Amino acid sequence: MKHLRQFISLSFIIFISSCDSQTNSCSELGNTIKKDNILLTSIDTLSLDQAHHFLKEQQEGISSLLKFSKINLELSTSTEDTIYHKEPIFDDFSDPILPNDTLATRLNYFFSKLYIRQQITYPSSYVSMNMYSLNMDIVKEHWNDPQNMPSIKIEKVFNTDKTISKDTTNFDKVSYRELGVAIPSSKYIDSIQVNITYTYPIIEEIILEHKNTRTKLPSGTVALENKTGNTILLSYPNTIRDKIIAIKGVHKSEKNLKHIGSSSNTKPSEEMLSYLECFNNKLKTTIKQIDSKKIKSKKVLASFLLKNTPIPPKNEQVTLSTYQFSGNVQKVKVYIQTGVSTKIKKTYIIKRSERDQKPTINYFLTVDKEKEKMGFVNEKGAWVILPEFEDLRMANDYYYHGKYKEDLNQTYWLDTNNNILKLVNYKLDEYEIFPENLVNIEKKTNGPEGVINAKTGHIIIPMKYDYIRPVNGFFITDLNNQEELYDKKGRKVLNKTFSSIQIKENLVFTSINTDTYYDKKDIYTLQGKNITNGKWNDFEDVSGKNGFGKDGLLLVYKKSSENNFMQVKNKAFINKEGKVIIDLNSYKEAKSFSNGLAAVRNNDTGLWGYINSNGKIVIPFLYENARYFMEKYACVEKNETAFLIDKNNKIFKQFSDNIQSSSITIDTNEAEYHLYNEESYDAEGNLIKGKESSTN
Known part of the structure; x- marks a missing residue:
């Protein structure tokens, strides 16, 4: 506790100083303290004996600090011999520290790939951009400072109705990932032209190895104090600690090693340690002068201190950091931000995201700012369905989910023929809109399914099936494990039900379960014509990728079972008209065609x-x-x-x-x-x- 008290007192005397002299040698004292220095004001009210005791406490405190700093430095530099005997683990997934020219190129690419989102809030719109997709943490941290945030200013707004609006509004930071701006238009936006002004941090790479263990920067020296096995010890001024972006341990293979641990502590700078040595000696001399009666009064003491006490340097401390890596270190790379680039100003055209494209019909979901209700505007920004709805969420161009009474998940159909949004008594089985504006619907969740024309509202396949599978513009329905085939007009292609239907290469492969070893199989055209007529009951790899293949030939069989023994009665290659092209009965076995x-x-x-x-x-x-x-x-x-x-x-x-x-x-x-x-x-x-x- 005594040393702690002395250290606090010492800190109070030495480090509260308005002078910035860098004197660090007793033989070159240069300037000395002034009358208003805290050392003199501290003893001003004390007697000579009390001042003698006070100075002795300070001298003992400085001696303890110097001793502690020396021991601390010796402990830090004598890193344990930690040769890494395992296979090195490389840091292949760490963020790269890019050269400044590459960084500028990456940022230009990033801005060119930004996209906008629009929320129409009649009679205006809110436009936002997501900045979080930037995959460069160094720049993100730089931009987190409001002074460094890019300035994005709108110049022109290109609307989907082919009109162009001029604007001079700046985007504001809304959150850590979003920029937003309000514009005075409820028209649907295609893209915007913006001027972007930005800066990025200038990063310097310092390489420290056995030939070059120290690098001097304007803000101080970065040094590799020790390197043993997988452990390194670095020293650098506290003033640049926050400017260090990354420290990489490099293997002899020139690959970065994975970082597995670190620790750090601080010590006074070399200038401060030199000053403390000097000041400590001056205090010893002053105490001896009092002990030998050469200083007999407070006035003489003050005069002596004025002439002999040097002004302290800036209180800069040095950080000692130990890093450990998953492999033996050959050299060290230190990345430090040494400045900021000059301002870059460029013009970009920012489009909507691919997932936020214009609907195929010109109805745009809009919030009325005054009523706080939702409706639809057209491309010109005028109401086509008045704002009377709550919590609408788009499922696809024709269907929306929204609140009705207490239910938040009611389904609404957008009737574009009559410009109304209508509550319906069915749900969407799939959100995708198939050709001819067809949508899979169901009576209730996991209930009977059907197909509706979303433009007309007419149900073309009744809601009675267990499931419906859309394939290449057709619909395969299943009810009690019996399948049927419908076209996009809702017409049955085949007048039978089958245990299995597959559409492949513009043909329909069917199968009907039988009591025999082999099902009844046939092939139909998409118009419903049977091209095999029961001649064959097995087709080679119909469910695979080949089918008729490049050569347009399918391997088919006629098989039967006699006395529980399977026999191939007939085999051939047929074409897509069902005609036998190659009779294979003279061969014992055959495989499908592949590449001719x-x-x-x-x-x-x-x-x-x-x-x-x-x-x-x-x-x-x-x-x-x-x-x-x-x-x-x-x-x-x-x-x-x-x-x-x-x-x-x-x-x-x-x-x-x-x-x-x-x-x-x-x-x-x-x-x-x-x-x-x-x-x-x-x-x-x-x-x-x-x-x-x-x-x-």
Whole structure:
């Protein structure tokens, strides 16, 4: 407690000074204190003995402070030997500290990609911009200062009715992420032209390493005091502490290491420590002068102190910061804000966001500022549906949710033929508007579904189905697991119900469950014409991506079961008219076409070859297995060895093992071949996974 009291007293004497002299050597005292200095005024009312005691307390306090500072510095600089023995963890996701020219380019791009939102508050509008999308924390912090906030001034407003309004209004900061401005118009806005004036922080990169451990800046010196393993010790003046943007520990690989911990403390600056040493000696001399009776009065004491006490320097302290990283540090990068850029002024055209585009019909949701009710204005900003509603929320161009009596989630339909907003007794199953202004509706949540024409209000598919699935301009309905197909006019395409309906490549694939092993399957045109008429009961990979594929041919089967044994009675490739193009009954097995060729298996030898879309054998029956052709090559197997062959049956690559499994997309060049030895290759024989990577 004694030392604490002495230190407080010392702080009171030394650090409350209006002088800024930088004298730091007893041999070069320069100026000395004046009569109004707090040291002299503090002893003015004391007796000589009391002044002697007071000065002795100050001298002991300074000695303790100097001793403490020395020990503190020694402890800080003697960092523990912490060699990092684990694999380094790199900071790949940290915000980059960009060079100033790159920063300026990024900011120009950011402003060019801003978007506006408009809330029409008749007879005016509120326009806002979201600034939060800026992904540069350095600039965000700079702009958080009101003095640095960008100035955004409107010059012109471009309305969707092709009119242009001139304006000189500035955007104001509404929140930490939003700028907003009121403009005197209720017209729907397409875009605005603005002048943006802004600045950004100037960032300097300092690199500290064994060859260069200190960098002197106008505001003080940044020094690497110690570097051991994954731990560094930095020192810098407190005056620049808040200007340090980031400190990066750099691995020998030149990658930034992940920061895992830090601590800091402060000590007086070198100038202040030198001054305290000097002042401490002066106090010792003064005390000895009193003890030896050379100073016999308060007047002599005051005169002696006036002549011998130096003026203190500025009270600048130094921060000592220890940082630890997840890897051994080769060098240190310190990023400091050293200034602010000159003002940049540019003109931009700011559009609406992609999610806030103009409705396809010219009805714009509007709040009446005086009534605080909601209605709709047209493109000219005039009322077309008077403001009589509360809490309306847009679902799509024709439907809104809003309050009716106590219910906040009632559904309203916008009747554009009669300019009214009408409360309806159904809900939206989906918000999307399909071609011909069609919308899925339901009687209640998870209730029977139907389809309505949102423009006319006419229900074209009755609300009786368990679910309705829109596909390519058609609607597949399901009721009790029986499916039907409707077109966009609400007409039934097929006069039957099916257990399954799929629309693929402008054809309709149907299936009816039977008591046999195979369902009854057929293919129809979108006009309802049956092109297969029960000739086939199995289609190759109809639910997948290929279907008829690039070659317009579908692999079909006629299968039957006799004595619980499945048999293929007939197989062929057919075209989209249902005509047999290639009869496959002379082959034991076949696979779908891919990139112009199809693998077929010989009836006698069981070996595989390939045919073209005319049915001609172009690669002979040589292989024990044959996979789908990619753009250049197909994977085949012979004598327990896998190869890639081209369309001329030339071997492009021989693999080191046989194929364990493969992943192939027909009619593309996407394939992966996985070998038993754990290697994997792509469609062109490039290694994508080696043996060693399988264990990582």
